[in-house]
Amino acid sequence: MTVTKTGTAGRASFDRLRMSARGELVEPRALRVLSLLCGFCLLSVTILSQSTGPVIVVETSKGTFEFETYPTEAPRTVAHVVDLVKRRFYDGQRLHRALPGFLVQWGDPRSREAAREADWGRGAEASSGQPIGVSEMTKKRANTRGAVAMAHQGNPALADSQIYVTLADRPDLNGKYTVFGHVIAGDDVLPRLERGDSVVRMYLRQ
Structure with missing residues (x-):
């Protein structure tokens, strides 16, 4: 079996990809957007509970x-x-x-x-x-x-x-x-x- 080394560009491209909760590959930017949305939802719930x-x-x-x-x-x-x-x-x-x-x-x-x-x-x-x-x-x-x-x-x-x-x-x-x-x-x-x-x-x- 031959092991092929991945080039620097290939590794960088792969590192930018992550798995979503459904197993789909997503870019870090999308992850940041999802994180912000989740944070906003949690903040809204907190504000409502405190009101x-x-x-x-x-x-x-x-x-x-x-x-x-x-x-x-x-x-x-x-x-x-x-x-x-x-x-x-x-x-x-x-x-x-x-x-x-x-x-x-x-x-x-x-x-x-x-x-x-x-x-x-x-x-x-x-x-x-x-x-x-x-x-x-x-x-x-x-x-x-x-x-x-x-x-x-x-x-x-x-x-x-x-x-x-x-x-x-x-x-x-x-x-x-x-x-x-x-x-x-x-x-x-x-x-x-x-x-x-x-x-x-x-x-x-x-």
């Missing part, structure tokens, strides 16, 4: 729904709500507002008291007492169906613990409230909710 934060579970007397949060766009708001959830601030409250085709709302600690129903959702006591305002309001997140946002009583500076969820697209609310999340599960529960229904508990999904 959403803790998922909050809301158990009500009519069923359970969940919403994701947007800490990248509303870090202070998300941190505030997460803190209230961890402190069980919302547990045992009742919905003080439920308007078919519009929204459902809760977050007034006095709603646990049936005798004070006339005052639910109103006045300085209708919150946690730690207002954060709407400084994180952004046009990136609109009040589409299932949007979760911080409510306020006509004064944006008083946005605190009251949360609303839209039951339909409400562009008229855009630019007025901080949208910090969106319902991702159990949205069939929302239309069944009525004023006085209980928020049994809220917690972070593990």
Whole structure:
């Protein structure tokens, strides 16, 4: 058997070729392009995963729904709500507002008291007492169906613990409230909710 030596030019030409995943020969330039595309895809997935934060579970007397949060766009708001959830601030409250085709709302600690129903959702006591305002309001997140946002009583500076969820697209609310999340599960529960229904508990999904 005769062994033939490959010339310098031949070796250089061969070295420039590589095998693709399907066994096809590809040039290094193509490999670099594929590598860049893969890197871009991984970066996109990473960015998307980082754009959403803790998922909050809301158990009500009519069923359970969940919403994701947007800490990248509303870090202070998300941190505030997460803190209230961890402190069980919302547990045992009742919905003080439920308007078919519009929204459902809760977050007034006095709603646990049936005798004070006339005052639910109103006045300085209708919150946690730690207002954060709407400084994180952004046009990136609109009040589409299932949007979760911080409510306020006509004064944006008083946005605190009251949360609303839209039951339909409400562009008229855009630019007025901080949208910090969106319902991702159990949205069939929302239309069944009525004023006085209980928020049994809220917690972070593990």
